[in-house]
Amino acid sequence: MKEENYLTTERITSQKEVILNYLRNTKSHPSAQKVYAEVKKVLPRISQGTVYRVLSLLNKKGEVQEISTRDITFYDGDMSDHSHFICQGCGTVFDIFDECSRCKIIKEKKTKVGKINSFRIYFYGICKKCKKG
Amino acid sequence: MKEENYLTTERITSQKEVILNYLRNTKSHPSAQKVYAEVKKVLPRISQGTVYRVLSLLNKKGEVQEISTRDITFYDGDMSDHSHFICQGCGTVFDIFDECSRCKIIKEKKTKVGKINSFRIYFYGICKKCKKG
DNA sequence: GTGGGTGCAAATACTTTGCAACCGA
């Protein structure tokens, strides 16, 4: 009758280290496929399955965050307090460090959804570049 | 040399009408699969492809809106000004009519992303129910 | 040595698309 995380010790492997290191040192928001391609340069034998499993694990641990768009899930190694703007045209993810005080209040107060201690804010729209073209 | 929407007239079909009617008259946020299942009760011969195509069309025309989560894209026939809260635990989409004045300002002013006339706001977190369980 | 992690490949699941038939204007 094993519960989640019951009596298990997480093991540190080079795969995890390389993936986390890559996400911490990029300012882009790579997809799992992109992470796979990049990490493969360092660890040629790594598999897609491992990349997806490690990314999921890191997300659950709060070491990285997932940014899910219509088609692809992107990953961000920057866990500082910021929001994201996702362009519905080209799918690009932009960081928004411009903090919203009203949203800060919502974060700490009751909402119709219930009491929420922390959540992420996403903006969906059309970016400057796509608006032109 | 046909451009997008160049010299084409949109045709009104029962498929479109039934799908739009269904989305306008539900307060839930059904997935394409759910729309397919429900509409099939009225139009037994409708196909998944048609449902996806019509939903995509209605979204482009601004008659309904897509709400994309990690796994599934949901559809909302309510185009009034409101935001969404998406539970990362159970995937449920909640409406948030609690307007954020600061975000309203961002909507109309320049941001680091560029000048944005309209966009949607999404909150990702854990809902009350999932927090308990 | 033990059991969590990994590589590999097959399987999922949602969504898209090619094509011939269909039908609204």
Add this chain to the structure above:
DNA sequence: TCGGTTGCAAAGTATTTGCACCCAC
């Protein structure tokens, strides 16, 4: 009639998973 739309089925794509082997502790 004309060409946008549909049904059907196959294909596409991101992601997940079963399993035997591997290796960090």
